[in-house]
Structures are given as structure tokens and as C-alpha cells.
Amino acid sequence: MDIYSNPQLYDSIHQNYKWDLELIKTFAKQNRGSVLELASGTGRLAYPILELGLDYTGLELSRDFLEMANKKLKNSGKFIFGNMIKFKLKTTFDFIFIGFNSFLHNLTYKDAKSCLRCVLNHLSPKGKFLLSIFVPDPEFLYRDENKLYPVTDFFQFENSQCRILETNDYDPESQINKVTWYIEKNGKMSFKKYNYSMRMFYPHEMDILFQEQGFIIEDKFGDYDLSPFGQESDMQIYLCRKQ
Numbered sequence: 001m002d003i004y005s006n007p008q009l010y011d012s013i014h015q016n017y018k019w020d021l022e023l024i025k026t027f028a029k030q031n032r033g034s035v036l037e038l039a040s041g042t043g044r045l046a047y048p049i050l051e052l053g054l055d056y057t058g059l060e061l062s063r064d065f066l067e068m069a070n071k072k073l074k075n076s077g078k079f080i081f082g083n084m085i086k087f088k089l090k091t092t093f094d095f096i097f098i099g100f101n102s103f104l105h106n107l108t109y110k111d112a113k114s115c116l117r118c119v120l121n122h123l124s125p126k127g128k129f130l131l132s133i134f135v136p137d138p139e140f141l142y143r144d145e146n147k148l149y150p151v152t153d154f155f156q157f158e159n160s161q162c163r164i165l166e167t168n169d170y171d172p173e174s175q176i177n178k179v180t181w182y183i184e185k186n187g188k189m190s191f192k193k194y195n196y197s198m199r200m201f202y203p204h205e206m207d208i209l210f211q212e213q214g215f216i217i218e219d220k221f222g223d224y225d226l227s228p229f230g231q232e233s234d235m236q237i238y239l240c241r242k243q
């Protein structure tokens with residue numbers, strides 16, 4: 001089962017994920033104007049933008065997630081169906097962002113290029129683009145394939161105390177990591193499996209991608225607290241503009 005087909009489960013898992021909200025809010029505030037979020041999910045990152053009273057559009061591929069976002073926020077934000085790899089909207093935006101590792105759902109270098117090209121086409125002349133992904137970690141990628149690793153804290157879902165455990169299978173050739181999630185409910189493993197895949201993008205690849213597609217990297221941060229990017233950083237967070 002696709003992990004992005006169950007918005008209730010997604011929201012239950014991520015209800016306390018708040019560490020990136022301030023970062024998104026800071027840059028949306030600096031740029032003012034209209035905002036486009038790619039892979040907007042169930043609207044988690046739309047809240048801080050809407051709190052600022054900005055004009056927000058979210059683009060999302062999962063119809064189930066779109067429906068949930070619309071249910072929660074339809075009177076304030078605009079949520080539209082679309083694919084970040086290829087989209088054409090009739091307007092440009094002053095701030096475009098893709099948070100929470102969603103860029104890694106571009107499973108090939110070609111798709112990533114196409115996604116960035118679409119972003120560039122939708123950025124107003126002085127607009128800014130923010131992209132936030134983790135730095136690939138060999139300890140996480142090269143794990144025992146037969147072992148289950150806990151990935152979340154405990155959370156409430158369907159009247160049970162739950163947590164997620166996962167296995168993964170990384171192919172260094174394609175740089176794609178296939179992840180399978182299992183839910184433990186009240187201490188018992190459920191048989192349902194949820195899958196998703198992410199392509200790992202290393203910092204040097206991102207530098208090239210941005211340059212190739214016509215962006216200038218204005219700032220590169222290593223964490224949500226806006227500390228500078230360095231060798232030990234877990235995150236790669238880019239603030240870009242058009243060349």
C-alpha cells in the first residue's frame with residue numbers, strides 16, 4: 001500500500017512534527033507575496049503560511065491527501081492536483097518551497113531537473129525558492145534488510161498506541177531507497193505494509209542541479225535552526241533565486 005493513500009495515518013504520525021514550521025514561516029514572511037508549496041500533502045506546512053495571511057497554493061499528487069487538506073483548510077488555502085515533475089500553472093509566485101524531504105520523490109536525476117525547471121518557470125523575477133532535504137546517511141541506507149528499525153515515537157491512531165517500524169532496501173546504482181513501514185498497534189505488529197521510495201541526492205549533486213537549471217544558491221543551511229551547512233550537517237536546506 002502507498003503510504004500517501006492514508007491521510008489519517010499520516011496526520012496521526014506527524015501531529016507533533018513542528019521543527020520545520022518556523023523555518024518556512026521565516027522565509028515566507030521575508031518574501032511576502034504569493035506562495036506555492038510543492039508536494040503539500042495534507043496541509044501541515046500550509047498552516048504557518050496561512051497564519052501570515054499570505055496567498056497560498058499547494059500542489060499535490062495524492063488525491064486522498066488533497067481531499068484531507070481541502071477538508072481542513074479549504075476556506076483559506078488553495079490545494080490543487082499536480083505532479084511536481086511537470087506542472088504548468090497560469091501564474092508566478094514570490095516564494096516557492098518544497099519541504100520535508102519531498103524533493104526526494106523525484107526518483108531520477110531527469111525528474112529532479114524537470115521539477116527544478118518547472119519551479120524556475122513559476123518564480124517571479126525577484127522570487128525565492130526554498131528546498132529542504134536530509135543528507136544521505138550511509139548508516140541508515142546500508143542496514144540489515146531483515147531487521148525492523150523503529151522510526152517514530154509513539155502516537156495515537158484508531159484508538160491504539162502505535163509506532164512505525166521499517167525495513168529498507170537501498171540500491172546504490174539508482175540511488176533509490178525503498179522503504180517499507182509496518183505499524184505496531186498496542187505492542188502488536190500489524191500485517192499491513194506501507195511503501196515509499198526516495199532517491200538520495202548528495203549535496204554536490206544539488207549544487208550542479210541548481211546551477212544547470214538556472215538558479216543561484218543564496219544560502220545553504222545545515223539545519224532547521226539556520227546554522228550554516230557543513231561536513232557534519234544532517235540537513236541540506238537551500239535558499240535560491242533565478243540567475
Ligand SMILES: C[S@@+](CC[C@H](N)C(=O)[O-])C[C@H]1O[C@@H](n2cnc3c(N)ncnc32)[C@H](O)[C@@H]1O
Nearest residue numbers: 004039040041044060061062083084100102105
Ligand atoms: C513527506 S510528504 C510531505 C507532505 C507535506 N509537505 C508535509 O510536510 O507534511 C511527501 C508528499 O509528497 C507527495 N508527492 C510525492 N510525489 C509527488 C509528485 N510527483 N508531485 C507532487 N506531490 C508528490 C506525496 O503525496 C506526499 O504528500
